[in-house]
Amino acid sequence: MTAYAPARYIDLHALHPVPASLLNRGEDEEPKTMLLGGAVRAMVSSQAWKRPIRLALEEELDEHAARTRTLPLRVADALREAGWPTELAAFAGAQVVRSATREGLKTEESQSGITSALLYLPRDVLDEMVDLCQEHRAQLEEARAEADAAAAKSKPSRTKTKDSVPAVLPTPKVAALIRRRTATINLFGRMLAELPDGQVDGAIQMAHAFTVHQSDPQPDYFTAVEDWPNPHDAGSAHLQTGFFTSGIFYRYATVNLTELIRNLGGDEKQALHLLSLFTGSFIEVMPRAKKTSTAPHTLPHLIAYAVRDRRPVSYAAAFEQPVKHAPGGGHTLPAIRALSEHAGALNRLMGERRRIAHGYATVQHTPVDHLGTLHASFDELTDALTEAAAQPSPSRTAA
Secondary structure (H helix, E strand, C coil): CCCCCCCEEEEEEEEEEEEEECCCECCCCCECEEEECCEEEEEECHHHHHHHHHHHHHHHHCCCEEEECCHHHHHHHHHHHCCCCHHHHHHHHHHHHHCCCCCCCCEEHHHCCEECCCEEEECCHHHHHHHHHHHCHHHHHHHHHHHHHHHHHCCCCCCCCHHHCCCCCCHHHHHHHHHCCCHHHHHHCECCCCCCCCCECCCEEECCEEECCCCCCEEEEEEECCCCCCCCCCCCCEEEEEEEEEEEEEEEEEEEHHHHHHHCCCCHHHHHHHHHHHHHHHHHCCCCCCHHHHCCCCCCCEEEEEEEECCCCCCHHHHCCCCCCCCCCCCHHHHHHHHHHHHHHHHHHHCCCCEEEEEEEECCCCCCCCCCEECCCHHHHHHHHHHHHCCCCCCCCCC
C-alpha cells in the first residue's frame, strides 16, 4: 500500500448549469432551497445526487446492493415461492434477523417484522439467505413446532417476545452475509451499529449542491386535457401549479482514498479504479426527479480537481456572496471568475506543500487561472487525477 500520510483526498468541484427542473423537492412538493449570503438559492441535497451516482456505479460494475428493512419478508416470499408452507416461510424469514446476533436485530412487530434499522447489503445476499434456510429446514420446522407448542401452553394474555424464540440459523454465517460488502458499500459507507464489524466508514463525502446566484422557485401553471369529454364539456381534466428552479449549481465531493483502500483491505488498484468510475459518474449523472417533463440532461460547464494530503478543501465559500449576472446576461462567466479568484486566494494561504496536483476541464475556450493544468476533456481529466492520486506522499522533511 502506498504511504499516504496522513490521508489522501481527491476534491471534485463542478459548475453545472441546469435549466428549468425539479431535481429535488421537499415535503411540500416544492423545490428545495437554502439561504446563503442573504440570498435564496436553489438546492439539491447530497442524497438526491448521491443515489443516482451509486446506482450508475452498480450498473457499471454489475454489482448491485440494496437498502432495505424488508429482508425477513423478502426471504419469506422467496421460500413460499419455493413451495414452503406460509407459516414456516414467515418463521424462517424472522429467523434470518433473529439469528444475526446473540440478541437478534431489532424489528418492528407491528409492521410485519421488518428491521428497525435500514440494512445495506449486496442484493445476492437474499439468495444466499434462502439457501441457508433450505439447508436448515429440518431445524426450522422443529423450532417452529416447539414455538407453537409453547404458545399453546402459555396464558392468552401473555405476550411472546422475540427474545423468547431461540436462534436456529448459525449466527456466524448469517452475520457474515449481512456484513458482506459491494464496491458501493466500500465507497459510500454503511451504518449498522447493531452488528459487530457491520459498520463501514464512507470514503466519499458529498455536499449539497446550490446555485451560485439567487434563484427563487418559479411557478409553472399547467393543465391536462380530457381526451374523452362529455358533450358540451369545456375546460381541462386537471389544473395545477408546479414550481421549478434553474441556475448554475456549485457541486462538491471529496474521496478519501486512504479510507477507501482500507475498506478494500489494502487493494490500491481497485481503489484507484473506483475513484476513476466515481469521477466519471460525478460528472455525468443527474438526479432523475421530474425528468420526463423537464429533461435537464446538461453537463457541467467546468470540472476542477485537487489531490491533497491531510484534509479536503471545498470552494463553496467562493459563492457566499451571490454572483451577479454579466452585463449581457448569464451567470456562467462570473461564476468561473469567482471560483478562480477564491481558488487563487486559498492557494496563496495554504501553499503547495500538501497539494499533490490540480487541474480542470471546461467548455470555454480561454484558460482559467489558479485551477492548475487544463485538460482537453473530462476523460483526460479523470485519467490525470487518478494518476496523480496514486503518487506517494512527499517526504515530510522535503522542502
